[in-house]
Amino acid sequence: MTNYGITPTETPRLCVVMVGLPARGKSLITQKIVRYLSWLSIKARSFNVGSYRRLQEAHPSADFFDVHNAQGERMRRQAAELAVKDMLEWFETSDGVVAILDATNSTKARRSWIKELLQGHGVEPFFVESWCNDKELIWNNIMDVKTTSPDYVGQDPEEAAKDFMARIRKYEEVYETLDETEAESSYVKIINVSSQVVINKIRSYLQSRIVYYVMNLHIKRRCIWLSRHGESEYNLTGKLGGDANLSPRGEMYARKLPELVKEAVGDRPLTVWTSTLRRTQQTARFLPYPKLAWKALDELDAGVCDGMTYEEIEQKYPEDFAARDKDKYEYRYRGGESYRDVVTRLEPIIMELERQENIMIVTHQAVLRCIYAYFMNVPQDRSPWMVVPLHTLIQLEPRPYSTNETRVPANIPAVSTYREKGTSSKHSTEVVE
Numbered sequence: 383m384t385n386y387g388i389t390p391t392e393t394p395r396l397c398v399v400m401v402g403l404p405a406r407g408k409s410l411i412t413q414k415i416v417r418y419l420s421w422l423s424i425k426a427r428s429f430n431v432g433s434y435r436r437l438q439e440a441h442p443s444a445d446f447f448d449v450h451n452a453q454g455e456r457m458r459r460q461a462a463e464l465a466v467k468d469m470l471e472w473f474e475t476s477d478g479v480v481a482i483l484d485a486t487n488s489t490k491a492r493r494s495w496i497k498e499l500l501q502g503h504g505v506e507p508f509f510v511e512s513w514c515n516d517k518e519l520i521w522n523n524i525m526d527v528k529t530t531s532p533d534y535v536g537q538d539p540e541e542a543a544k545d546f547m548a549r550i551r552k553y554e555e556v557y558e559t560l561d562e563t564e565a566e567s568s569y570v571k572i573i574n575v576s577s578q579v580v581i582n583k584i585r586s587y588l589q590s591r592i593v594y595y596v597m598n599l600h601i602k603r604r605c606i607w608l609s610r611h612g613e614s615e616y617n618l619t620g621k622l623g624g625d626a627n628l629s630p631r632g633e634m635y636a637r638k639l640p641e642l643v644k645e646a647v648g649d650r651p652l653t654v655w656t657s658t659l660r661r662t663q664q665t666a667r668f669l670p671y672p673k674l675a676w677k678a679l680d681e682l683d684a685g686v687c688d689g690m691t692y693e694e695i696e697q698k699y700p701e702d703f704a705a706r707d708k709d710k711y712e713y714r715y716r717g718g719e720s721y722r723d724v725v726t727r728l729e730p731i732i733m734e735l736e737r738q739e740n741i742m743i744v745t746h747q748a749v750l751r752c753i754y755a756y757f758m759n760v761p762q763d764r765s766p767w768m769v770v771p772l773h774t775l776i777q778l779e780p781r782p783y784s785t786n787e788t789r790v791p792a793n794i795p796a797v798s799t800y801r802e803k804g805t806s807s808k809h810s811t812e813v814v815e
């Protein structure tokens with residue numbers, strides 16, 4: 383059956399417990415871990431204690447977060463219990479693998495409570511602390527929070543920021559960071575956004591993957607540009623795969639691309655990544671930036687169907703054709719690859735993309751769909767069917783709680799290479815503008 387990349391000997395139930403003062407990027411890290419694991423087909427979900435608390439107290443003032451406020455303390459504890467209850471239910475009913483408890487968990491006593499609770503239910507606790515005393519980073523985070531947090535909807539931004547600072551001071555009074563007194567716990571402590579990382583008792587493969595991932599995250603503003611290669615000679619005849627040259631219209635796109643890219647990128651430094659195939663390298667060849675060719679960016683390998691049209695595939699391998707329509711993500715071409723295989727080989731690319739700043743990727747339809755799905759959180763039953771037009775520059779700007787997308791068409795016509803689910807295999811010679 384399917385190997386999810388988890389060794390079968392380990393307990394496949396992990397709870398990542400976030401630790402850290404407010405405005406240390408915990409929710410951002412939480413959301414990214416969920417997206418990354420889901421992209422790798424590892425079932426993950428976050429449980430935000432704050433949103434359970436909000437059900438009882440929608441717009442609490444800073445006093446609510448005072449540890450000496452017994453009423454507030456009781457409600458916060460209740461919210462955490464509700465979150466954990468739902469989490470355990472999710473493990474049972476949805477075959478969950480990784481749950482992420484997004485809370486403050488500011489004291490050793492609380493961590494010890496949650497650790498026992500989880501272990502009592504056969505769930506391995508793993509603490510991820512984001513620790514930071516860089517004033518500028520914290521301030522930037524507060525500005526993001528005050529404009530996006532549901533706690534402050536409809537409030538004056540200045541007032542919201544002040545209240546939030548007061549709330550943070552309440553937590554600071556009691557906050558205890560992870561240290562050697564918790565040496566028996568599995569944890570990773572990220573200091574000043576990965577300028578220093580402390581790891582302790584990493585017990586499983588899954589934990590080490592999460593550690594490796596969070597170590598690579600940064601929060602600098604940057605963009606990622608994606609483009610398919612220009613129309614190729616194979617696209618004109620509807621053939622798959624191969625290593626064809628660009629068509630005359632594809633060539634026009636390659637010549638226009640530097641202008642489009644310059645307009646979008648401005649003076650920012652940029653590195654261009656291509657696959658090792660001719661059509662992506664020809665498309666990128668006029669771009670005046672450093673280039674890197676990755677084998678991992680090569681198109682989905684169509685195996686024995688390489689060089690055939692969809693029509694020929696339907697005739698020669700009708701049951702394969704139908705199987706691919708039924709589950710395009712899992713379908714693996716004879717002697718070739720599935721979308722899942724492509725995601726697996728793209729993982730180092732995603733890891734490197736997280737580490738880098740401005741990058742442009744010129745690649746192929748299936749590969750581009752997989753990369754796009756990671757950033758835009760597109761589920762697997764939809765990602766293989768996504769429309770990614772030829773001759774269009776896609777700009778993605780990752781922001782704390784979403785990714786901003788802009789599409790810039792080059793206005794150079796190309797054949798449509800999109801085949802809708804369940805449609806006839808006839809190659810479309812219709813020209814889209």
Ligand SMILES: *[C@@H]1O[C@H](CO)[C@@H](O)[C@H](O)[C@H]1NC(C)=O
Nearest residue numbers: 514515516517573574577578
């Ligand atoms: C974190 O950043 C602040 C501000 O740049 C610096 O003063 C502090 O020494 C850093 N701490 C660590 C442990 O790197």
Ligand SMILES: *[C@@H]1O[C@H](CO)[C@@H](O)[C@H](O)[C@H]1NC(C)=O
Nearest residue numbers: 614616617622623626681799
């Ligand atoms: C376009 O042509 C290339 C070969 O040059 C092929 O790999 C790719 O799959 C084609 N796109 C579609 C969707 O037909």
Ligand SMILES: *[C@@H]1O[C@H](CO)[C@@H](O)[C@H](O)[C@H]1NC(C)=O
Nearest residue numbers: 777779781785786787788789
């Ligand atoms: C998204 O990006 C576009 C282009 O850079 C910009 O004009 C727009 O304001 C951005 N939207 C958000 C919500 O940041």
Ligand SMILES: CC(=O)N[C@H]1CO[C@H](CO)[C@@H](O)[C@@H]1O
Nearest residue numbers: 458459462485486487492496
């Ligand atoms: C401050 C805060 O919200 N801490 C929570 C950490 O997690 C434990 C268990 O989930 C809660 O009891 C605390 O309230």
